Amino acid sequence: MWEGLSSMKRFVRALSPRGILGAAFALFVIYGFPGYMSNDSMVQLTEARSGHFSDGNPPLMAAEWWLLDRIISGPVLMLLLQGALMLGGLYVLFRRLVIDKTAAWIAGAIFVFPPVMVTMAVIWKDSQMAAYLVAGAAALIQPRLRTRLIGVALLVAACSLRHNAVAAVAPLIAVLFEWRQGMRWTKRLAIVGALAVVVGLAGFGITRFLAGKHVRLTPMYNDIVGVIAYTDHRTDADLREVLRGVPLAIDKYYQPQAELLVGMNHGWLVMNGPDPFFVPPKNEEQWDATVRAWKELVFDDPHAYFLFHTYQLSRLLHWPDDDLPGAVWNLFVEAQEQTAWVDHTATYSRAQLVLGFDLFYGLDRNTSLFHPWIYAVLALLLIPLCRTGLPFALFTSGLLYELSFFPVGVEPEYRYSHWMVLATAIGACVLFIQRRNRAA
Amino acid sequence: MKPRRILLAAAIVFVLFGYPGFLRGFDELFESRTGDITDWGSPVFTEIWHVLDILFAGTAPMFVLQGGLLLAGSYALLRRVVPDRSAAWGTMLVLLAPPVIAATTYVGEDALLAGLLVTGFALALKEARWRRIAGVAALLLASTMREGAIVAVLPLVVAVPWATGRGRRLGVALAVWGTILVLGFGLDRLVVDRRTQRREVRLAMVDLIGTIANAGLDDAALAELHLPFAVTTQIGARAKQAYAKREIDHGDHRLFEPAADDTQGAVIAARRTLSRAHPAAYFSHRVHELAVLLGLRRDPHTRPVFFSEFAPSKKIGFAYSQMAHHSLAQKLLLWPVKLLSKTRLFRPYLFFFLAIVLLGIAVVRKHGLAGVILASGLGYELVLGITTSDPGYTDSTWLMVATTLAAFAIARCELEARNERIGEQAPVGVADDDRAQHR
Numbered sequence: 001m002w003e004g005l006s007s008m009k010r011f012v013r014a015l016s017p018r019g020i021l022g023a024a025f026a027l028f029v030i031y032g033f034p035g036y037m038s039n040d041s042m043v044q045l046t047e048a049r050s051g052h053f054s055d056g057n058p059p060l061m062a063a064e065w066w067l068l069d070r071i072i073s074g075p076v077l078m079l080l081l082q083g084a085l086m087l088g089g090l091y092v093l094f095r096r097l098v099i100d101k102t103a104a105w106i107a108g109a110i111f112v113f114p115p116v117m118v119t120m121a122v123i124w125k126d127s128q129m130a131a132y133l134v135a136g137a138a139a140l141i142q143p144r145l146r147t148r149l150i151g152v153a154l155l156v157a158a159c160s161l162r163h164n165a166v167a168a169v170a171p172l173i174a175v176l177f178e179w180r181q182g183m184r185w186t187k188r189l190a191i192v193g194a195l196a197v198v199v200g201l202a203g204f205g206i207t208r209f210l211a212g213k214h215v216r217l218t219p220m221y222n223d224i225v226g227v228i229a230y231t232d233h234r235t236d237a238d239l240r241e242v243l244r245g246v247p248l249a250i251d252k253y254y255q256p257q258a259e260l261l262v263g264m265n266h267g268w269l270v271m272n273g274p275d276p277f278f279v280p281p282k283n284e285e286q287w288d289a290t291v292r293a294w295k296e297l298v299f300d301d302p303h304a305y306f307l308f309h310t311y312q313l314s315r316l317l318h319w320p321d322d323d324l325p326g327a328v329w330n331l332f333v334e335a336q337e338q339t340a341w342v343d344h345t346a347t348y349s350r351a352q353l354v355l356g357f358d359l360f361y362g363l364d365r366n367t368s369l370f371h372p373w374i375y376a377v378l379a380l381l382l383i384p385l386c387r388t389g390l391p392f393a394l395f396t397s398g399l400l401y402e403l404s405f406f407p408v409g410v411e412p413e414y415r416y417s418h419w420m421v422l423a424t425a426i427g428a429c430v431l432f433i434q435r436r437n438r439a440a
Numbered sequence: 441m442k443p444r445r446i447l448l449a450a451a452i453v454f455v456l457f458g459y460p461g462f463l464r465g466f467d468e469l470f471e472s473r474t475g476d477i478t479d480w481g482s483p484v485f486t487e488i489w490h491v492l493d494i495l496f497a498g499t500a501p502m503f504v505l506q507g508g509l510l511l512a513g514s515y516a517l518l519r520r521v522v523p524d525r526s527a528a529w530g531t532m533l534v535l536l537a538p539p540v541i542a543a544t545t546y547v548g549e550d551a552l553l554a555g556l557l558v559t560g561f562a563l564a565l566k567e568a569r570w571r572r573i574a575g576v577a578a579l580l581l582a583s584t585m586r587e588g589a590i591v592a593v594l595p596l597v598v599a600v601p602w603a604t605g606r607g608r609r610l611g612v613a614l615a616v617w618g619t620i621l622v623l624g625f626g627l628d629r630l631v632v633d634r635r636t637q638r639r640e641v642r643l644a645m646v647d648l649i650g651t652i653a654n655a656g657l658d659d660a661a662l663a664e665l666h667l668p669f670a671v672t673t674q675i676g677a678r679a680k681q682a683y684a685k686r687e688i689d690h691g692d693h694r695l696f697e698p699a700a701d702d703t704q705g706a707v708i709a710a711r712r713t714l715s716r717a718h719p720a721a722y723f724s725h726r727v728h729e730l731a732v733l734l735g736l737r738r739d740p741h742t743r744p745v746f747f748s749e750f751a752p753s754k755k756i757g758f759a760y761s762q763m764a765h766h767s768l769a770q771k772l773l774l775w776p777v778k779l780l781s782k783t784r785l786f787r788p789y790l791f792f793f794l795a796i797v798l799l800g801i802a803v804v805r806k807h808g809l810a811g812v813i814l815a816s817g818l819g820y821e822l823v824l825g826i827t828t829s830d831p832g833y834t835d836s837t838w839l840m841v842a843t844t845l846a847a848f849a850i851a852r853c854e855l856e857a858r859n860e861r862i863g864e865q866a867p868v869g870v871a872d873d874d875r876a877q878h879r
Contacts (some may be wrong), residue, residue: 074765347761352497
């Protein structure tokens with residue numbers, strides 16, 4: 001038995017970097033093949049097939065899918081693209097710090113780390129954004145300027161995948177990007193500042209350029225309900241006056257209904273549930289009335305706004321132990337009827353059943369591995385230990401990105417915290433390597 | 441171009457053409473998922489699929505396995521007779537030739553049989569013992585893919601230099617073949633969870649209809665066979681109708697009621713009795729079946745080449761969670777193949793007669809490897825003429841692969857020999873450089 005173990009050890013030690021990365025990627029593909037999808041992914045695929053992109057979801061991703069779907073239909077090439085980009089990015093990043101083999105081991109380990117891999121196996125803008133951010137960060141720390149500029153382009157792509165990705169990109173560019181070594185700090189600051197603005201604008205520009213249809217998405221309706229729920233007692237007559245012209249689904253009991261909806265912890269129910277607060281706006285007047293009502297409510301009681309959003313952020317961080325949706329998403333299509341829309345479905349292999357339903361669901365239910373607040377605390381604790389720019393940039397990128405959800409107030413899902421989790425994991429490894437190297 | 445790049449390009453086009461693999465029936469996919477394996481198809485094939493299902497579900501892993509074996513095996517075999525780069529081009533031809541790719545992108549026993557035969561033969565020809573053992577194992581698996589596949593294995597096993605001395609070598613080869621035969625039979629029995637005899641009954645019914653239709657027997661003689669006929673009078677006339685319309689045990693013109701457990705034995709026994717009693721009628725029926733198999737006869741009920749959207753129908757695809765959509769690249773690649781499928785290029789007889797001609801050339805010009813592969817392909821096709829109950833295009837997959845492989849090997853070797861002859865005949869005083877320039 002010991003001989004068997006030692007021969008296995010020899011085999012593992014003899015693995016080349018390519019072999020290690022190949023094994024990690026194989027595990028990823030075994031878990032995710034041919035790519036998990038949700039309603040968001042399905043909308044993206046439908047847009048990609050039609051060739052008409054909207055800005056409801058990032059049109060860059062739909063454009064990518066448009067191209068890949070024409071080569072091999074379905075989500076498989078998207079899965080391979082985001083996986084390869086992420087693993088390749090991790091490997092290139094760690095190669096700057098350690099020898100190839102160690103870099104491959106660390107990159108592989110982070111890549112298959114369950115809180116990282118479960119989201120990467122789903123065709124989401126969040127997974128793609130994380131992949132582009134890692135690849136971009138890895139390119140930014142390379143010695144050649146051309147590679148660093150490619151890194152900037154990758155970060156532009158990341159910016160166009162989520163509106164708030166700018167928060168993740170800004171620290172990476174500010175700390176890591178160098179036009180030329182030995183520049184005066186004022187000049188460097190000017191370049192970096194300009195570049196950060198250009199990257200953010202370019203990201204929005206791509207979305208504007210590709211999107212043929214504008215979809216109005218706004219957190220205002222949730223904000224209105226949240227502020228009404230958290231504010232001091234207000235009468236129906238008072239709220240009716242504030243909400244005049246707003247497309248309401250109810251005409252009385254505004255505050256109890258708002259408290260009920262916030263208590264139900266599901267943002268969708270504000271407009272789409274069995275007892276919604278609003279109906280979708282039909283004309284510009286209703287939109288204008290909504291903007292006016294939002295301003296009046298928020299500026300009248302900013303404390304309520306702050307409390308509501310703090311609660312939402314704490315839920316995003318999984319701080320309260322309430323009925324948050326699970327972190328693991330492993331459906332091939334979210335609803336059966338979607339199969340017919342896109343002519344795609346798949347079934348689970350036995351490995352997928354064991355990994356997804358037994359292992360990852362078990363980890364999610366029984367451990368705190370998927371609780372983002374742990375990674376936020378870890379990042380905050382490790383920031384003071386940073387002696388170089390790379391780990392600091394990664395920690396702040398993750399934290400700022402997470403904080404950028406504060407004003408947005410999205411319905412909390414684990415995928416929104418994925419970048420913070422990933423950035424903290426990478427940053428912690430980088431920090432450990434750098435301190436170990438220094439000690440040696 | 442480097443051989444590796446040529447092979448990679450071939451593999452990419454193959455995947456683009458067929459991913460995740462075309463599927464005609466769902467029995468084996470269903471059984472591979474449940475693990476409850478019957479003898480409807482090849483039990484070993486279903487078991488292999490069941491094992492692949494551990495890591496990847498659906499048709500994609502089997503499609504990759506089939507294509508991978510065909511690519512690796514063809515390249516390894518061709519490398520034995522031609523330079524590496526030519527071998528890579530030859531492999532590309534085998535993998536992407538329209539009549540071949542139309543068959544090998546189907547997920548089924550025929551494509552896996554072809555892949556296992558080329559890979560098994562290539563490994564068995566190696567010097568290293570473990571490779572030879574792996575080769576024999578692959579040939580063993582190949583022998584269980586279809587009835588009669590053991591015939592395809594025979595020439596390949598005989599061609600392997602197991603020992604020195606002709607007699608000893610032949611003896612060892614026959615021993616190996618016998619072992620494969622016995623083990624294959626045992627493996628087949630071992631893997632089956634539920635024995636239904638569906639294939640045997642189907643073959644018996646087809647043979648009975650064919651023999652009755654050709655023999656012109658009267659009702660009294662047929663009644664003695666105690667078969668589950670759908671009619672009681674004018675059975676011979678009904679048999680002719682059912683034979684023409686291929687309505688064996690279903691449809692308005694069927695001759696038989698579907699066989700129940702208690703009538704299966706009678707049907708199988710009657711086939712033996714009738715074929716022995718009327719050998720000419722049986723032979724005539726089998727010749728007809730072989731002609732249909734080779735595409736010499738147009739039978740409206742032959743299973744033709746078809747390219748569905750990966751599943752026989754959307755309803756079935758939905759039920760089995762196995763659906764995919766043709767990409768633009770796939771449509772572009774399928775389009776010329778669909779057009780060509782209506783031409784004679786897609787008739788297996790073309791490969792059959794070409795294989796006969798090439799076999800003659802191989803014997804005369806001593807192309808051993810090509811000759812052996814051709815003998816294997818031809819032998820298997822002839823056996824299929826006896827064992828097939830529903831001839832279809834994909835049945836001839838091994839014949840088409842073998843013929844394409846051998847044709848390339850012979851053509852390339854002949855071309856090289858011709859070039860050498862020209863080189864030798866060049867006038868004295870012409871420098872090598874000049875010759876190269878002249879070429």
